[in-house]
Amino acid sequence: MKNALIAAAVVQVFAMSLPAADSxxxxxxxxxxxxxxxxxxxxxxxxxxxxxxxxxxxxxxxxxxxxxxxxxxxxxxxxxxxxxxxxxxxxxxxxxxxxxxxxxxxxxxxxxxxxxxxxxxxxxxxxxxxxxxxxxxxxxxxxxxxxxxxxxxxxxxxxxxxxxxxxxxxxxxxxxxxxxxxxxxxxxxxxxxxxxxxxxxxxxxxxxxxxxxxxxxxxxxxxxxxxxxxxxxxxxxxxxxxxxxxxxxxxxxxxxxxxxxxxxxxxxxxxxxxxxxxxxxxxxxxxxxxxxxxxxxxxxxxxxxxxxxxxxxxxxxxxxxxxxxxxxxxxxxxxxxxxxxxxxxxxxxxxxxxxxxxxxxxxxxxxxxxxxxxxxxxxxxxxxxxxxxxxxxxxxxxxxxxxxxxxxxxxxxxxxxxxxxxxRPMTNLLFTAAKGSINTVRHLLKIRVRHDEALPLMFTNDVRVSLEDEEAGLFTAGDASWKWNRKGTAGTARTPAGDKLKLKQAKADKRQILVTLKHIALTSTPALVTFEMLFEPVHSGIIRVQPDPKGVFKENW
The missing domain is CATH 2.130.10.10 (YVTN repeat-like/Quinoprotein amine dehydrogenase)
Structure with missing residues (x-):
């Protein structure tokens, strides 16, 4: 049941991630x-x-x-x-x-x-x-x-x-x-x-x-x-x-x-x-x-x-x-x-x-x-x-x-x-979270690294996660992980040890959570990076993820 919910969530994420019509x-x-x-x-x-x-x-x-x-x-x-x-x-x-x-x-x-x-x-x-x-x-x-x-x-x-x-x-x-x-x-x-x-x-x-x-x-x-x-x-x-x-x-x-x-x-x-x-x-x-x-x-x-x-x-x-x-x-x-x-x-x-x-x-x-x-x-x-x-x-x-x-x-x-x-128009990622399930958000990034130089990919921004709960309450989160494939070689990266991403409600009236991402290092080009975050909802509801990237990458939805 959990896998089915994850699959449905991923489909819905991509279905809702079309760019807006105007800036x-x-x-x-x-x-x-x-x-x-x-x-x-x-x-x-x-x-x-x-x-x-x-x-x-x-x-x-x-x-x-x-x-x-x-x-x-x-x-x-x-x-x-x-x-x-x-x-x-x-x-x-x-x-x-x-x-x-x-x-x-x-x-x-x-x-x-x-x-x-x-x-x-x-x-x-x-x-x-x-x-x-x-x-x-x-x-x-x-x-x-x-x-x-x-x-x-x-x-x-x-x-x-x-x-x-x-x-x-x-x-x-x-x-x-x-x-x-x-x-x-x-x-x-x-x-x-x-x-x-x-x-x-x-x-x-x-x-x-x-x-x-x-x-x-x-x-x-x-x-x-x-x-x-x-x-x-x-x-x-x-x-x-x-x-x-x-x-x-x-x-x-x-x-x-x-x-x-x-x-x-x-x-x-x-x-x-x-x-x-x-x-x-x-x-x-x-x-x-x-x-x-x-x-x-x-x-x-x-x-x-x-x-x-x-x-x-x-x-x-x-x-x-x-x-x-x-x-x-x-x-x-x-x-x-x-x-x-x-x-x-x-x-x-x-x-x-x-x-x-x-x-x-x-x-x-x-x-x-x-x-x-x-x-x-x-x-x-x-x-x-x-x-x-x-x-x-x-x-x-x-x-x-x-x-x-x-x-x-x-x-x-x-x-x-x-x-x-x-x-640039913001892109909303939308998926529905059922109580007791674990849902995965996948965020695709296409990274350009020139001249095969080692380049740290810095996520200098916060990912904004807005909550629309059926009941008042918070969502919890596990680790964040990145997966990429460059020139046929797969790799993974996670948040540093002891630095798990924790979802905290920023303002009760806005029901918003801020998640600060860290960095990974890429040494080749091109690289296709899949960003995944696991959410474990306490209550049923809807999660909207709105990325606002400031780094040296472009989004590839």
Missing amino acids: TKAWTRIWGTPTNDFAKSVCLDAAGNAYVSGWTEGGFDGHANLGRSDAFFTKFSPGGGKEWTRLFGSAEDDNAQAVAADAEGHVYVTGYTGGGFDGQTNAGSYDLFLKKYDAYATAHWTRIWGGADQERGEAVSVDRIGGVYVAGWTTGEFDGQTNPGSYSSCLTKYNAAGEKQASRIWGAGGNVMDGAAGVCAAHDGAVYVCGWTDGPFDGQAAVSNRDAYLCKFSSWGERLWTRIWGATWNDEARAVSIDSNGFVYVAGGISGPIDGQPFAGATDLFLRKYAPDGSLVWMRIWGSADSDEAHGIGADEAGNPFVAGLTFGGFDGQTNAGGMDACLTAFYTDGTRRRAHLLGGPGSDWGNAVAATPRGDAFICGGTQSSFDGQTNAGYATWDPFLTQFL
Whole structure:
């Protein structure tokens, strides 16, 4: 009888563990000055802290403006608490366009400057800059470089061994590179110590405009750069007035392949991201139908997925009958992409709050659109960038001229930075427990461990177990155990000796139990882990288990 109850419970657990249809907005933060301030980029560290970079025409959080526009850099905790802000720059215009974190908790900020600072000299007009911080806001070094003409850093990415890549555009020449035209794309690599490794300048040549807008370093050492071009290059034909492009480089700057695509007028690739399987996602704005995708009108958002060899996997176009553009992209551990941008209309059942709204769209890896969110108020709101946690929570940042989500704009009809967190839908595990029975909950986790390194799987969260008893009373629990199978080898792990999991009622009114899990060590990839917990109910009732994972794994229901 007990086995039958266990089997029935397991069936019911899996039957009730479908993901929810929508995500939950956790919080929004709007900050800045009565003048114009704008958030351009967001990244996350391993602890889930969010770093936002941008520019400000004023001063805030105890920092005075250094002249004209300054670069800013703000850290938020996972719960939305502002931890610190740094302003830096010269007496001229200085804008922080992008931010990226490495595996050790260092954060890199890039952009462009009209002057010089931190002992670095400007070569003329606007130059690129790269500044390295640690998680405690200590600046390690600054680099400013470029030619006598104009350069702008638009994107930054860090590879797994600490190489830092800055992509942007230039109207001049530097580091021994020749500019083939008037405006060309550029890419520069530094190591973690701030030593320049290489630079590349490329484009269509002639009196056209090319520029790089996104860069992403892959785990295999490759580097992907996306942007726009007004002409053909690398054997790729021009399609329209302005086309989107994607280039693949080796870690030392050899351009391996290029892809150019477009529709009818102006098309631009604005952001690039890579999933854990090496597939490349590119997002931007498109001016017409392409690859059999329907076109809603004006300009639409697009998302393209490429294999590492440059073959197109799929393309998606979506939006409203008005102008829509994608400006940022990120992917979770499962490879599901998130696209940030803006829309002048509404789509996917979402209503525009007025004028231009920020938008966030989530996809599955096969190109199925999961959900969309529009953010903002009656003023203009612009979504610039998005970063995703391994489990699928998303942070979107940008600029707003509105007040929304209980947050107030610091000025009147001026731009302020905003940051909004969306939580991945929670999954309820439900099974019925009969008095006197022992029931098993199975929780499947697919663990990714890269490069066969020993990696402890830390369950840093609590598993929430809600009770709906027929009578007042508690459930008891035995040990918790984990089972996994990797490359045909089975293994088990249990809680440490003397550290049994005990179910205790946290609050009588909520009838909730908190169970803290420990850790196991995995040394290979991939690994399929089955988490099991035994419950022995004192009374008949229903148990709902709601996991809220924060670790380095993805759930596989």
